[in-house]
Amino acid sequence: MKIGWIGLGNMGVPMASNLLQAGYELYVWNRTPEKTAVLCENRAKRADSLEQLVETCDVLFTMVSDDAAVKEIYTGTDGILASSAVRGKLAVDMSTISPDTSRTIAEQAKQAGLRFLDAPVSGSVGPAREATLVIMVGGEQTDYEEAKPMLDKLGKIALHMGPNGAGTSAKLAINLLLGITVQGVSETLLFARSLGIGTEQMLQIISESAVGTPLIRGKAASILADDYPAAFALKHMTKDLRLAREAGVSTPLAESAAATYRHALEEGLGDLDLMAILRHLDSSK
Numbered sequence: 001m002k003i004g005w006i007g008l009g010n011m012g013v014p015m016a017s018n019l020l021q022a023g024y025e026l027y028v029w030n031r032t033p034e035k036t037a038v039l040c041e042n043r044a045k046r047a048d049s050l051e052q053l054v055e056t057c058d059v060l061f062t063m064v065s066d067d068a069a070v071k072e073i074y075t076g077t078d079g080i081l082a083s084s085a086v087r088g089k090l091a092v093d094m095s096t097i098s099p100d101t102s103r104t105i106a107e108q109a110k111q112a113g114l115r116f117l118d119a120p121v122s123g124s125v126g127p128a129r130e131a132t133l134v135i136m137v138g139g140e141q142t143d144y145e146e147a148k149p150m151l152d153k154l155g156k157i158a159l160h161m162g163p164n165g166a167g168t169s170a171k172l173a174i175n176l177l178l179g180i181t182v183q184g185v186s187e188t189l190l191f192a193r194s195l196g197i198g199t200e201q202m203l204q205i206i207s208e209s210a211v212g213t214p215l216i217r218g219k220a221a222s223i224l225a226d227d228y229p230a231a232f233a234l235k236h237m238t239k240d241l242r243l244a245r246e247a248g249v250s251t252p253l254a255e256s257a258a259a260t261y262r263h264a265l266e267e268g269l270g271d272l273d274l275m276a277i278l279r280h281l282d283s284s285k
Contacts, residue, residue, distance in 0.1 A: 001059065002026075004057030009035075014128040022153040028047065062091065062094065081108060090117070096172075122135075135159070136161050136167040203216070219275045233272070234273065235265055
């Protein structure tokens with residue numbers, strides 16, 4: 001089986017690498033061709049165009065930044081669906097986009113004879129590298145079963161959530177919790193600091209308590225150093241919270257988180273890790 005991979009950002013490179021390590025024959029394409037070099041040095045083959053990738057490969061994976069990028073790749077003038085070679089093949093979109101966009105592309109793909117799964121992931125660069133992502137899949141059961149051996153090389157679990165759009169819906173829900181959790185931890189640390197409790201002490205208390213999570217423990221060093229290299233960029237969390245609102249969430253915590261991240265983005269923190277919300281809240285006091 002020949003696999004085509006489209007999108008070689010912070011997540012795409014380690015995920016595609018795991019398929020290579022699993023022994024799959026991998027072809028890669030990226031809007032910025034230079035980003036294919038690291039994988040091509042490790043046995044991947046570079047396609048010169050999307051059309052060539054579609055013609056060559058049996059399964060197509062896409063992992064790009066947002067709705068606009070996904071639409072361009074699938075439905076653009078030179079996109080995947082423009083090729084007559086798509087008929088009978090399987091596409092797996094692992095991007096975080098709106099459920100409406102997933103359903104629309106799935107319908108257009110069906111008309112072109114291409115089977116389509118939305119399969120976004122929960123987890124950042126570390127889990128992508130370690131193949132411990134949580135993968136949420138929307139689409140036909142039989143297509144999910146065909147894709148699952150490949151998905152099992154990318155994550156620790158791949159769950160079939162229902163029809164097209166169900167995977168992206170589940171992803172927005174879990175990222176809503178992620179955004180609220182990171183804001184909650186940040187507010188807790190700032191509150192403790194205002195009462196004279198050191199950040200390192202408070203992090204230890206949180207980690208050992210019932211609300212301690214791998215997320216908090218994993219961010220501790222970054223928090224203490226006030227240094228936030230992006231594992232999951234704040235701009236992407238801002239986008240995901242916006243998509244959740246557009247999908248219908250309007251609860252108090254969701255509204256608060258969406259506004260907070262939006263303000264942090266406007267402050268210029270978008271390219272930092274989402275944990276930089278702590279820096280924004282601290283500067284806003």
